[in-house]
Each structure stands twice: as structure tokens, then as C-alpha cells.
Amino acid sequence: MKKFLFVTRHAPYGTSFGKEGLDAVLMGSAFVPVTLLFMDDGVLQLKKDQRAASLNIKDYSPTFAALNDYDVKDIYVSADCLKERGLSAQDLVIPVAVIDDDGIRDLMKKQDVILSF
Amino acid sequence: MIYSLAVYGPPYTYQASDTAFHFAEALLAKGHELHRVFFYHDGVYNGTRLSVPPQDEINIPARWSELAGKHEVDLVICVASALRRGVLNATEAERYELDSDNMGTAFNLSGLGQLIDAGIHSDRLITFGA
Amino acid sequence: MILHTVNKSPFSQNTLRSCLRVVSNEDSVVLIEDGVYAALDDSSCSELIKNALQRVAVYSLLPDLKARGIEQRIIHGIQTIDYNDFVSLTEKHARVQSWF
Numbered sequence: 001m002k003k004f005l006f007v008t009r010h011a012p013y014g015t016s017f018g019k020e021g022l023d024a025v026l027m028g029s030a031f032v033p034v035t036l037l038f039m040d041d042g043v044l045q046l047k048k049d050q051r052a053a054s055l056n057i058k059d060y061s062p063t064f065a066a067l068n069d070y071d072v073k074d075i076y077v078s079a080d081c082l083k084e085r086g087l088s089a090q091d092l093v094i095p096v097a098v099i100d101d102d103g104i105r106d107l108m109k110k111q112d113v114i115l116s117f
Numbered sequence: 118m119i120y121s122l123a124v125y126g127p128p129y130t131y132q133a134s135d136t137a138f139h140f141a142e143a144l145l146a147k148g149h150e151l152h153r154v155f156f157y158h159d160g161v162y163n164g165t166r167l168s169v170p171p172q173d174e175i176n177i178p179a180r181w182s183e184l185a186g187k188h189e190v191d192l193v194i195c196v197a198s199a200l201r202r203g204v205l206n207a208t209e210a211e212r213y214e215l216d217s218d219n220m221g222t223a224f225n226l227s228g229l230g231q232l233i234d235a236g237i238h239s240d241r242l243i244t245f246g247a
Numbered sequence: 248m249i250l251h252t253v254n255k256s257p258f259s260q261n262t263l264r265s266c267l268r269v270v271s272n273e274d275s276v277v278l279i280e281d282g283v284y285a286a287l288d289d290s291s292c293s294e295l296i297k298n299a300l301q302r303v304a305v306y307s308l309l310p311d312l313k314a315r316g317i318e319q320r321i322i323h324g325i326q327t328i329d330y331n332d333f334v335s336l337t338e339k340h341a342r343v344q345s346w347f
Contacts, residue, residue: 002237007344009265017125020158020198027229032237040265080268104269108249113236114344115123116244118338125347132254132280133347139310143330144337241337246254246347 002112004028005035008042009116012061013052018045019060021117026063028115029070036067037107038096039078042117043085046077046092064094076107120144121153121235126247127162128177129170134163137245138180145188153191153235154181156224159247161204164194166221182223192224193231248273250340254280254347257292266346267299275336277328278307286312286321293322300324308333 006025010017022045028034038046045064052059067075077096082088089098099107108114122141126133141151156163168178185192194204203219206226210218220226236242251270255262263278263285270276276299278285285296286307299305300322309327312318318327328336337343 004233004236009346016158023197024157024229024232028233028236031230031233040261101268105271108269108342108344109271111342113242114249114342115232115236115242116246116345116347120337136254136279139330140333144334147331147334149334241343243252243337243343244345244347246345 002032003035003110004032005037005108005111005114007037007039007114007116008045009040011041011044012050013055013057017117018042021115022060022063024115024117025067025072026070029067029072034072035074035076035107035111036072037076037078037104039081039104043077043081043087046094046096047087048091048093050093061093067094076103078104118240119150119152119238120241120243121155121239122151123155123157123232123235123242123244124160124163125158126245127159128168130159131247133245133247134160134177134181138177138184140243140245141184141190151188151190152239153193153231154185155193155195155232155235157195157198157232159198159202161194161199161202164192164199164204164220164224167219178221182221185223191231193227194220194224195232196226196228199226248275248340248342250274250336250343251276252279252343252345253277253282253285254345256281256284257295258284258290262346263292263295266344267295270299270303272302275304275306275340277333277336278305278311278325279333280308280311283307283311283315283317286325287317288320288322296322296325306332306336
């Protein structure tokens with residue numbers, strides 16, 4: 001079975017990459033083993049306390065908590081990208097594995113297909 | 118080899134669709150198979166049949182249609198992305214009781230499962246982001 | 248081996264920097280679209296590519312360089328390629344990661 005890595009590098013709201021990427025993750029999880037990596041502004045997708053209602057749009061942030069139900073358990077976040085934005089794992093909406101650049105390098109090597117959003 | 122491409126950029130605004138097209142032509146010229154092109158995000162605008170560029174410019178959506186006709190490529194427009202953005206075929210226009218449709222007949226409206234399927238059944242799946 | 252494509256200018260976005268942080272020595276980088284501006288020599292971003300060339304192969308799409316009028320101004324060591332070569336690179340690398 002091919003292993004898919006979904007890389008999210010864009011912030012929420014400003015563009016729809018994160019939201020539509022998450023839709024792809026949910027679909028992918030039905031067919032293949034899925035790993036998620038959040039880096040660059042993508043780490044902001046997971047920031048706690050998001051209130052999309054203030055923009056009158058649908059809040060997809062709770063969907064991240066549902067990933068566990070979809071059997072998506074391999075969720076990684078770049079340590080440096082969090083730190084650069086003044087955040088830590090405690091600021092995130094779900095428990096994740098925080099990894100350094102060497103970890104990201106190894107993670108990418110283990111995949112068969114990489115999809116980026 | 119079997120290739121599939123994912124295109125996230127709309128025609129004209131971003132280069133993504135153009136780059137993907139040149140890449141598609143090059144891989145076909147080398148004797149590879151192009152299984153599917155999956156249009157996602159604003160890439161779904163590539164599916165319009167109502168594009169009218171000036172005469173000295175290329176009709177990007179029509180060019181995809183011609184390529185698909187010639188090489189039997191499955192051009193998939195992501196249905197969830199497309200409906201939101203007002204890209205519809207006749208079936209969907211009828212379903213939602215709208216007064217018109219705008220999708221080219223060379224394009225197929227289908228779900229995200231086709232993107233995952235392309236990744237599973239192709240030797241290479243390459244994203245052209247916007 | 249992964250082929251990394253980068254399509255954003257290094258003068259406006261951190262796309263190339265992010266790519267270079269995690270690229271492996273056996274990987275390759277292809278600059279496409281506005282990403283080719285990273286190939287400019289004597290620019291404030293030249294060091295990014297010059298340092299990367301110490302450990303990875305860097306390619307740049309010639310049609311994109313020519314369209315932007317910079318094919319004569321690029322950093323020594325960057326290999327210019329056409330679409331045919333771009334396809335060949337994807338044959339040799341099992342995966343492609345797109346940085347956009």
C-alpha cells in the first residue's frame with residue numbers, strides 16, 4: 001500500500017489551501033496510510049482558539065480533532081516553524097509530534113506520494 | 118511510466134496551468150502515459166468552455182480539451198471545488214435548477230477520491246501549485 | 248530521492264528557504280516560474296543557491312529564465328533545462344515535492 005504524505009504550508013482563512021487540503025486528507029485516509037506534516041505558515045492551521053464565526057464563515061478547526069476518528073494518527077509539526085511564530089505544542093488544538101528539520105527530511109524519504117497544500 | 122498531474126492554479130492569473138500543460142506535452146512526447154489531470158482549488162476554472170481570450174492569446178481551457186481528446190487523458194474537475202466556484206456541467210446545473218452550465222465536455226466532474234486514486238495508480242503524481 | 252520544485256521568487260516569499268532547510272543531499276531542486284529569480288547572480292538572495300550548490304543539484308527551467316530576460320545572469324553551477332529534461336528528472340526521482 002502506498003504511503004501518502006500531506007504537507008500543509010499555508011495559513012488558514014487567507015487562502016483555502018488548508019481547508020481544501022484537509023478535505024483531501026480525509027478522503028485519502030479512507031484508502032491509504034496517511035501522514036500529515038505542518039510547516040511554515042501551515043502550523044497556524046492548528047492554533048487553538050480560532051473563531052471563524054467572527055468572519056461569518058464555517059469553522060473547520062474542530063475537524064482536526066476528528067482526524068483521530070479517521071485513523072489519522074501520524075501528525076507532525078515543524079519545531080522551528082512553531083518557534084519562529086512564538087508558538088509551542090501547547091498552543092495547538094490537537095496533540096502532535098514536534099520534529100526538527102532532520103526529522104522532516106527523514107519523514108519525506110519514507111513516503112511514496114507527497115501532496116502539498 | 119504512468120503520470121498524473123494535480124493543477125491548483127486558474128488559467129491566466131497564475132502560471133501553474135501553463136507549466137503543467139507544457140510538462141504534460143513533454144512527458145507524452147517521451148512516450149509516457151498521462152493518466153489523469155486533477156484540477157483542484159481555483160484550478161477548476163480550467164474547466165470552462167466559455168473562455169474567450171484575444172485572438173493572439175492561447176485558449177488555455179480549450180488546449181487542455183484538445184490534449185485530452187488526442188491522448189485519452191482523464192481531465193477531472195473536483196466537484197466540491199467547482200460547485201463553490203460556479204463551474205458546473207449540465208447535470209449539476211439541472212440538479213441545482215440553474216439557468217446555465219459552463220463546463221467543457223472533455224472534462225469530468227468528480228470527487229477528491231480521483232486525486233487519491235491518481236496517486237495510487239500512477240508512477241508519478243506531480244502537483245503544480247499556485 | 249525527491250525532486251523539489253520551487254515556483255516563488257525568493258525576494259517575496261520564503262518558499263525556497265523552506266525547501267532548502269529540508270532538502271537531502273541526494274535530492275535535486277528545480278526552479279520554475281517565479282522561482283527562477285533565485286538563479287540571479289549578484290543578488291541579495293544569491294547566497295541561498297550558492298550554499299545549496301555545495302550539496303545538492305540545482306536546475307532551472309530555461310523557458311522561464313528566457314521569458315524573464317535573465318538567462319545570461321544566472322549563478323554558475325545551476326544547470327538550465329527544458330521541459331524534456333524536467334520530465335527526465337521526474338523519471339529519476341521517485342517523488343516530487345512542490346513548494347509553492
